[in-house]
Amino acid sequence: MTTAPVPAPGGDARGTVEDPVTVEGRWDFGYTYYAGAAASRFFNELRLNRRIMGTHCPQCDRVLVPARGFCDACFVEIDEWREVGTEGTLETFTILTSSFPGLPEPPLVVGYVTLDGASSAVLNAVCGVDLTDIDAAGLSLLSQPRVRVKFRDVREGRISDFAFELVGK
Numbered sequence: 001m002t003t004a005p006v007p008a009p010g011g012d013a014r015g016t017v018e019d020p021v022t023v024e025g026r027w028d029f030g031y032t033y034y035a036g037a038a039a040s041r042f043f044n045e046l047r048l049n050r051r052i053m054g055t056h057c058p059q060c061d062r063v064l065v066p067a068r069g070f071c072d073a074c075f076v077e078i079d080e081w082r083e084v085g086t087e088g089t090l091e092t093f094t095i096l097t098s099s100f101p102g103l104p105e106p107p108l109v110v111g112y113v114t115l116d117g118a119s120s121a122v123l124n125a126v127c128g129v130d131l132t133d134i135d136a137a138g139l140s141l142l143s144q145p146r147v148r149v150k151f152r153d154v155r156e157g158r159i160s161d162f163a164f165e166l167v168g169k
């Protein structure tokens with residue numbers, strides 16, 4: 001009986017493989033999870049009151065949007081709620097050109113927006129961008145334009161209860 005490592009075919013005993021094998025797989029299942037107390041209130045405020053709410057951290061004085069139950073910088077629980085503005089700045093974005101489960105058909109702009117009065121950005125769809133020329137659209141959004149919140153008439157307590165649209169469009 002040998003105690004020496006046995007080299008792997010095409011590689012060495014440490015697991016380094018020169019000819020890696022990939023295995024195709026697919027997971028597709030639905031599930032439901034509790035969003036948590038802060039997210040529940042955040043989504044209920046969207047649905048019932050058409051308000052974007054954040055939570056204020058008393059230590060670092062930031063207003064976190066979407067609302068969170070703790071500060072990710074100070075690691076303290078926070079429970080002081082503040083309504084933020086419905087206009088803000090498109091900080092960064094991507095333009096989806098492939099379909100993605102649960103999202104509208106592409107092309108689609110998705111971006112992070114810091115709303116007025118908030119210290120963090122929230123991710124959502126950005127509507128009203130002319131996407132006939134994707135490259136031109138991307139260049140136009142690099143100027144970090146102002147956007148505003150547009151609520152849906154029928155809301156379900158989801159982030160899709162609102163989207164952003166360019167101000168002035």
Ligand SMILES: [Zn+2]
Binds near residue numbers: 061075
């Ligand atoms: Zn903090």
